[in-house]
Amino acid sequence: MNKSELKVISVLERVGGFASAQQLHQLLLRSGESIGLTSVYRALQSLVDDKIVDQLRKDDGEAIYRLCGEAHHHHLVCKSCGSTVEIEGSALEKWAKAMAEEHEYREVGHLAEVFGICPSC
Amino acid sequence: MNKSELKVISVLERVGGFASAQQLHQLLLRSGESIGLTSVYRALQSLVDDKIVDQLRKDDGEAIYRLCGEAHHHHLVCKSCGSTVEIEGSALEKWAKAMAEEHEYREVGHLAEVFGICPSC
DNA sequence: GCAGAAATGAAAATGATTTTCATTTCTGTG
DNA sequence: CACAGAAATGAAAATCATTTTCATTTCTGC
Numbered sequence: 001m002n003k004s005e006l007k008v009i010s011v012l013e014r015v016g017g018f019a020s021a022q023q024l025h026q027l028l029l030r031s032g033e034s035i036g037l038t039s040v041y042r043a044l045q046s047l048v049d050d051k052i053v054d055q056l057r058k059d060d061g062e063a064i065y066r067l068c069g070e071a072h073h074h075h076l077v078c079k080s081c082g083s084t085v086e087i088e089g090s091a092l093e094k095w096a097k098a099m100a101e102e103h104e105y106r107e108v109g110h111l112a113e114v115f116g117i118c119p120s121c
Numbered sequence: 122m123n124k125s126e127l128k129v130i131s132v133l134e135r136v137g138g139f140a141s142a143q144q145l146h147q148l149l150l151r152s153g154e155s156i157g158l159t160s161v162y163r164a165l166q167s168l169v170d171d172k173i174v175d176q177l178r179k180d181d182g183e184a185i186y187r188l189c190g191e192a193h194h195h196h197l198v199c200k201s202c203g204s205t206v207e208i209e210g211s212a213l214e215k216w217a218k219a220m221a222e223e224h225e226y227r228e229v230g231h232l233a234e235v236f237g238i239c240p241s242c
Numbered sequence: 243g244c245a246g247a248a249a250t251g252a253a254a255a256t257g258a259t260t261t262t263c264a265t266t267t268c269t270g271t272g
Numbered sequence: 273c274a275c276a277g278a279a280a281t282g283a284a285a286a287t288c289a290t291t292t293t294c295a296t297t298t299c300t301g302c
């Protein structure tokens with residue numbers, strides 16, 4: 001855990017939700033920290049790898065990040081307001097793995113989202 | 122509905138699942154069609170606007186597309202050659218339903234694909 | 243204190259996607 | 273058919289988030 005990662009974690013705590021790498025960089029600069037955009041990306045990458053930060057994609061493809069202590073998981077996305085809830089996905093992981101093994105696929109990844117209308121919409 | 126859109130629809134039918142714009146372009150060229158990458162992007166954009174095609178994002182931010190309204194099933198997609206295998210998804214269906222109920226979401230649907238490298242690649 | 247390792251960031255590279263723009267194809271009309 | 277305006281096409285350039293490179297700085301253990 002190096003300096004950049006600590007800075008990024010602290011700004012993510014302050015934000016309390018999703019933010020893009022560029023936004024986080026701006027916020028850090030504005031609050032007086034000295035850090036390069038490169039280091040923000042590197043820190044985020046490493047935090048994502050360590051499963052300290054959760055990364056997903058906006059519709060336009062830009063990555064957004066938030067703190068998340070949990071293991072790999074998926075989202076329940078509201079079709080109406082766009083709010084997301086983390087959901088538990090171990091059943092899904094098992095399924096994806098089993099399917100891939102059954103057909104002898106290598107380097108397997110998966111993609112899953114559940115859509116619906118949230119209670120408040 | 123112009124020529125490019127027809128070509129893109131026909132290749133999407135052939136693929137039967139998700140594919141990126143670049144993959145679709147390659148497939149079209151390989152099957153003897155003459156079409157520019159620009160036109161593939163333009164056609165996809167317009168088909169997405171018309172809700173004929175679904176667009177989503179892989180983890181790396183690349184957009185992938187598939188025809189809407191295809192019978193509901195899931196695929197194991199080869200990242201390298203694009204070939205697909207239909208896979209059994211009842212475990213997944215149950216999972217999606219359970220997650221949605223747990224969070225009181227209504228009108229639930231889901232998307233799931235498993236990616237990997239097929240045995241022959 | 244010092245050598246080697248790790249971290250840093252500016253600048254260049256990358257790669258998907260979008261835009262520009264000149265050219266080609268289509269469409270309807272007389 | 274001819275012809276004008278509209279739509280479609282695609283090559284090349286532009287865009288933009290992200291990654292890589294690489295020279296420099298900071299750390300670490302001895």
